[in-house]
Amino acid sequence: MSRYNHREVEPKWRDKWARADLYRALSPTEAKDKPKAYVLEMFPYPSGRIHVGHSRNYTMGDVIARFRRAMGFNVLHPMGWDAFGLPAENAAMERKVHPREWTYANIAAMRDQLKLLGLAIDWSREIATCDPAYYKHQQAMFLAFWKKGLVYRKKQKVNWDPVDNTVLANEQVVDGKGWRSGAPVETRELEQWMFRVTAYADDLLDAIETLNKWPDKVRLMQANWIGKSQGANIWWQIAEAPSFLPQLAEGERSHARDPIPVFTTRPDTLFGASFLALAPDHPLTKAIAEHRPDVAAFVAECAQLGTSEAEIEKAEKKGIDLGVRVRHPFDPDWILPVYAANFVLSTYGSGAIFGSPAGDQRDLDFARKYNLPVTPVVLPPGADAATHAIDKVAYTEHGTIYNSRFLDGLSTRDAIKRAIQELVKLGRGEATTQYRLRDWGVSRQRYWGCPIPAIHCAKCGVVPVPEKDLPVALPDDATFDKPGNPLEHHPTWKHVSCPQCGGKATRETDTLDTFVDSSWYYARFTDPWNETKPFDKEAANYWLPVNQYVGGVEHAVLHLLYSRFFTRGMRDCGLLDLPSGEPFAALFTQGMVVHETYKSAAGQWLLPEETEVKDGARIDLATGKPVDVGAIEKMSKSKKNVVDLDAFVTDFGADVARWFVLSDSPPERDVEWTEGGVQGAWRFVQRVWTLVEDHGRAAPKPGEAPPPGAGEGDALALRQLAHRTVKGITDDIESFRFNVAVAKCYELVNAIAKAKDTNNAGLMFARGEALKLLTQLIAPFMPHLAEECWEKLGFEPFVSSAPWPVADPALAATNVVTLPIQVNGKRRGEIEVAKGAPENEVREKALADAAVAAFLSGQTIRKVIVVPDRIVNIVVG
RNA sequence: GCGGACGUGGCGAAACCGGUAGACGCAACGGACUUAAAAUCCGUUUCUCGCAAGGGAGUGCGGGUUCAAGUCCCGCCGUCCGCACCA
Numbered sequence A: 001m002s003r004y005n006h007r008e009v010e011p012k013w014r015d016k017w018a019r020a021d022l023y024r025a026l027s028p029t030e031a032k033d034k035p036k037a038y039v040l041e042m043f044p045y046p047s048g049r050i051h052v053g054h055s056r057n058y059t060m061g062d063v064i065a066r067f068r069r070a071m072g073f074n075v076l077h078p079m080g081w082d083a084f085g086l087p088a089e090n091a092a093m094e095r096k097v098h099p100r101e102w103t104y105a106n107i108a109a110m111r112d113q114l115k116l117l118g119l120a121i122d123w124s125r126e127i128a129t130c131d132p133a134y135y136k137h138q139q140a141m142f143l144a145f146w147k148k149g150l151v152y153r154k155k156q157k158v159n160w161d162p163v164d165n166t167v168l169a170n171e172q173v174v175d176g177k178g179w180r181s182g183a184p185v186e187t188r189e190l191e192q193w194m195f196r197v198t199a200y201a202d203d204l205l206d207a208i209e210t211l212n213k214w215p216d217k218v219r220l221m222q223a224n225w226i227g228k229s230q231g232a233n234i235w236w237q238i239a240e241a242p243s244f245l246p247q248l249a250e251g252e253r254s255h256a257r258d259p260i261p262v263f264t265t266r267p268d269t270l271f272g273a274s275f276l277a278l279a280p281d282h283p284l285t286k287a288i289a290e291h292r293p294d295v296a297a298f299v300a301e302c303a304q305l306g307t308s309e310a311e312i313e314k315a316e317k318k319g320i321d322l323g324v325r326v327r328h329p330f331d332p333d334w335i336l337p338v339y340a341a342n343f344v345l346s347t348y349g350s351g352a353i354f355g356s357p358a359g360d361q362r363d364l365d366f367a368r369k370y371n372l373p374v375t376p377v378v379l380p381p382g383a384d385a386a387t388h389a390i391d392k393v394a395y396t397e398h399g400t401i402y403n404s405r406f407l408d409g410l411s412t413r414d415a416i417k418r419a420i421q422e423l424v425k426l427g428r429g430e431a432t433t434q435y436r437l438r439d440w441g442v443s444r445q446r447y448w449g450c451p452i453p454a455i456h457c458a459k460c461g462v463v464p465v466p467e468k469d470l471p472v473a474l475p476d477d478a479t480f481d482k483p484g485n486p487l488e489h490h491p492t493w494k495h496v497s498c499p500q501c502g503g504k505a506t507r508e509t510d511t512l513d514t515f516v517d518s519s520w521y522y523a524r525f526t527d528p529w530n531e532t533k534p535f536d537k538e539a540a541n542y543w544l545p546v547n548q549y550v551g552g553v554e555h556a557v558l559h560l561l562y563s564r565f566f567t568r569g570m571r572d573c574g575l576l577d578l579p580s581g582e583p584f585a586a587l588f589t590q591g592m593v594v595h596e597t598y599k600s601a602a603g604q605w606l607l608p609e610e611t612e613v614k615d616g617a618r619i620d621l622a623t624g625k626p627v628d629v630g631a632i633e634k635m636s637k638s639k640k641n642v643v644d645l646d647a648f649v650t651d652f653g654a655d656v657a658r659w660f661v662l663s664d665s666p667p668e669r670d671v672e673w674t675e676g677g678v679q680g681a682w683r684f685v686q687r688v689w690t691l692v693e694d695h696g697r698a699a700p701k702p703g704e705a706p707p708p709g710a711g712e713g714d715a716l717a718l719r720q721l722a723h724r725t726v727k728g729i730t731d732d733i734e735s736f737r738f739n740v741a742v743a744k745c746y747e748l749v750n751a752i753a754k755a756k757d758t759n760n761a762g763l764m765f766a767r768g769e770a771l772k773l774l775t776q777l778i779a780p781f782m783p784h785l786a787e788e789c790w791e792k793l794g795f796e797p798f799v800s801s802a803p804w805p806v807a808d809p810a811l812a813a814t815n816v817v818t819l820p821i822q823v824n825g826k827r828r829g830e831i832e833v834a835k836g837a838p839e840n841e842v843r844e845k846a847l848a849d850a851a852v853a854a855f856l857s858g859q860t861i862r863k864v865i866v867v868p869d870r871i872v873n874i875v876v877g
Numbered sequence B: 001g002c003g004g005a006c007g008u009g010g011c012g013a014a015a016c017c018g019g020u021a022g023a024c025g026c027a028a029c030g031g032a033c034u035u036a037a038a039a040u041c042c043g044u045u046u047c048u049c050g051c052a053a054g055g056g057a058g059u060g061c062g063g064g065u066u067c068a069a070g071u072c073c074c075g076c077c078g079u080c081c082g083c084a085c086c087a
Helices: A006-020 A052-070 A086-095 A099-116 A132-147 A197-210 A216-226 A267-272 A283-289 A293-304 A309-314 A361-369 A412-426 A537-543 A558-572 A645-651 A654-663 A675-695 A713-734 A738-754 A761-778 A783-792 A839-848 A850-856
Strands: A036-041 A074-076 A151-161 A166-168 A186-195 A228-236 A238-240 A260-264 A275-278 A319-328 A331-341 A352-355 A429-435 A454-457 A461-464 A495-497 A504-507 A548-551 A587-589 A593-599 A611-614 A617-620 A628-634 A816-823 A826-834 A861-867 A871-876
Touching (some): A036 A537, A052 A074, A052 A548, A052 A645, A052 A654, A132 A151, A132 A461, A132 A558, A197 A216, A197 A228, A216 A558, A228 A267, A228 A319, A275 A319, A275 A361, A283 A319, A283 A331, A293 A319, A654 A675, A654 A783, A675 A783, A713 A761, A761 A783, A816 A839, A826 A839, A826 A850, A850 A871
Parallel strands (some): A036 A074, A036 A548, A275 A331
Antiparallel strands (some): A151 A186, A275 A352, A319 A331, A495 A504
């Protein structure tokens, strides 16, 4: 008997699959009646090398893809590269290699590694977003979105790194400093290209309800991110203003003298108002700061204040009286002061609030500090109007309105409606909806991204690049030796003539945020060869939406939201139909692979293979000194707690890696990579192979019938287990319970190993059948091993192209069930009865059971509960 | 602060609709085979009382509903995640 040799077997089958072109997705015409299944894992950024931690995501997608293929679906399971991005430029700066070279070298290495995993991928559809053949369509799409009004330009505040001369994403600002330069980040107003995501705010929110195959958690996060609030805009008339602000003549309008708009969700509390507060960078605050040094100082102080969690927690509510007075919308004689306050955000609503201290904790803190009136207007349910008072804690819940003139006695809900009615009647306000969601700023001052196809002309303004001139390709000869945008520094690239007037003009040197690249790649996969269009409309209509998307929860908001925006944009530009507008019908967010971290005595991170366990303690192989075993964390290069994929595949094989990452924990939870776990998976592979090799041919010869005895005793029991397992694993894969499916495989293998009696023909037949079914069941998980077993058992050509086994209902259903008998809820015995046995028969048998009888003697039986095929409970006392 | 998820043996976990808690794996222990080790095979393994048969307790804590609760309800405690001065 030979050991299973994965080093020979795995490459052999990968080669055979490739020759047979087994995993090519069929065109709609080739597919005929086959239903389609588009299975996709979030495509990787080519950062360097793959470690076993990355493999979990692809393995899960692969299990689904192989399972669907076996179920008779026309499967699209593609792979590509999210290839633009900052690390390539950093590498260019540090190592003097061109970002393109660095990226493509990584792609080549990672492609080879991914292929080692034996994924059922249609490699003919491979794409890289940095390929002009990809991004030229993205540029065309950008122009189409622009035409449709989904792209615009706007001055916006950005994080600016003054050393690197570039905009930083929020994630790249650490403690207020640039992550690379360490320089304090400045806020700058820059002209930015924007995507009008908010145009779809309502649809993006409402459609979340239809995404019933997405995790609730992700749906909730998206809903929170969009953050819809309904309420009212109220315009507060200015009653007094400092004399230095422009005076108004009759009928004249002025920015500084116009009514101040305020957004609120609680117009019902208007009679509790005692002040207005403006953001420090509200236009009126700024206008006043120009004349009042104390206000200017306050504004400067607020600008310095950090926005980190801890700082906000500590920050005191502070403000300054601006000397402006406004009139209450419901009573022109009621005059309220206007403050600038540090807790008001300029970026939400209109950058101004009205303070109603009894109903808002911040307003209350502020009112107490500046001795402003606190009038309770909401009476909590059951509270007494005569005694209810607000001291240090605001009452923010709903209740009954009082102290509020015409709103008195209404519920808060009704009072909101009534107040808005009144505001509209008086022309002082209107009902409105606010979103937390902002439009998407996509300008990046970087080289390694998709150039924005626009030209700036002194005469014609901002002009789109004509489609015939696409792609706007990146220049190869950029230099990376100085900070800032290489496209900006390039001596010639940006100088062009204006497509409209022919005069001198310059190219836009900003490139697109790389999230744009990944917002439509799943659509490109449906027709990646198309040279004239991003994709053929019919191909996209056929394949989309993606039936199963698999990826990390870290993309729960940005990537998934942007993609949902993009499908809507593409639809409205006529590129595809997709009535739902939803790109991903089902989403699964998988957990990470985590591993212990190791530090040497000198405090250096150590790779797992640089250590060893000796006498129960982990030691540093280089020094022999004990290793500091740290936290179990997500595998990452920086902490060196990674296991390289190539080396692992050489040592143990791809199947062991695939099996292990799915076996120990539920797929949505993290799994810890351990030596022991790996050994267990390895043992299982060997065990399956030994059983198969030992058994030999299982395929029936033509005309061969099951031997007598296959339908009774141990043989029947094994066949029943095998068919039950088929049914169970089918359900488990369908519902992403891979770890449970794995456990069922172990159970079946244990049973097969026990059922060995070569003189019992019936049992050997059952054994062969069980091995065949086992082989098919493990095929999505361990395709190489499964192929080798399939061949050994005498089947052909591929288990990977064999139809998924169907459980024989007669065998999968058991005809005898063991029922536990409880007395007063405690298990006291068990009986065996035929499945579906009538209740009275079960009752009699239970009462007659000897073990049970002992607990019944001397007691009155009050009730006997029989749950058919489940349990019997006898109530005594 | 707001929102959400979770809490089960030494460990990862299972228990899908309220119906035998701990499947399966890891680790540990005992045994077989072996000159020995590895590998493999057979067994034990929630805690507790007991020689045993058998009993008692047990799913973070405290209550409740039910014939029956890991599962449902109420209140705590703890861990993790998301958002965060959102008016």
